[in-house]
Amino acid sequence: DAKTTQPNSMESNEEEPVHLPCNHSTISGTDYIHWYRQLPSQGPEYVIHGLTSNVNNRMASLAIAEDRKSSTLILHRATLRDAAVYYCIPTRGADGLTFGKGTHLIIQP
Amino acid sequence: DVKVTQSSRYLVKRTGEKVFLECVQDMDHENMFWYRQDPGLGLRLIYFSYDVKMKEKGDIPEGYSVSREKKERFSLILESASTNQTSMYLCASSLGGLAFFGQGTRLTVV
Secondary structure: OOOOEOOOEEEEEOOOOEEEEEEOOOOOOOOEEEEEEEOOOOOOEEEEEEOOOOEEOOOOEEEEOOOOOEEEEEEOOOOHHHOEEEEEEEEOOOOOOOOOOOEEEEEEO | OOOEEEOOOEEEEOOOOOEEEEEEEOOOOOEEEEEEEEOOOEEEEEEEEOOOOOOEEOOOOOOEEEEEEEOOEEEEEEOOOOHHHOEEEEEEEEEOOEEEEOOOEEEEEO
């Protein structure tokens, strides 16, 4: 599995955009980049994934660098409910997800 | 709404007891997983299964076994519970890299 590097924590204000970075320089050509988040006292939940192109869904956007060695999860208008630990996971998915330490996102009202 | 259901939210067991943690998914997924989550250590994969009656060891299988007799159900078994198995246990099912997790079972072994 590709090794990932994410900031331990980030802080943002409510209703402002948040950019969560992830470095995955050893990613293989067939790995998708998945993002999950874990809200307090809950199991992780899927946020978004992509391979090469930028992706958008109702929760977030994913910007993938052209060389695929890094990606950025974008929350366009953070709310207090977005406070969670965010995990970036390169994976083909078949053998389970390998979770790193993730980024603890703190949202200030 | 898709669901992964774990049988208990909280469980307290005694050292040496045999413990069963049950997980059921309603998405007809072939892949199912058991993780444990501990402060400072994150989520670690214990066992996973690609299909009925198949199982594969994850990163920390020692002290655990699993059973998958039906596609929708994946059980984690602690043969003889010990205090170092006190943890949050999370079950998941997946289609490729798209995984759905249960709410977790917080197991305390006393």
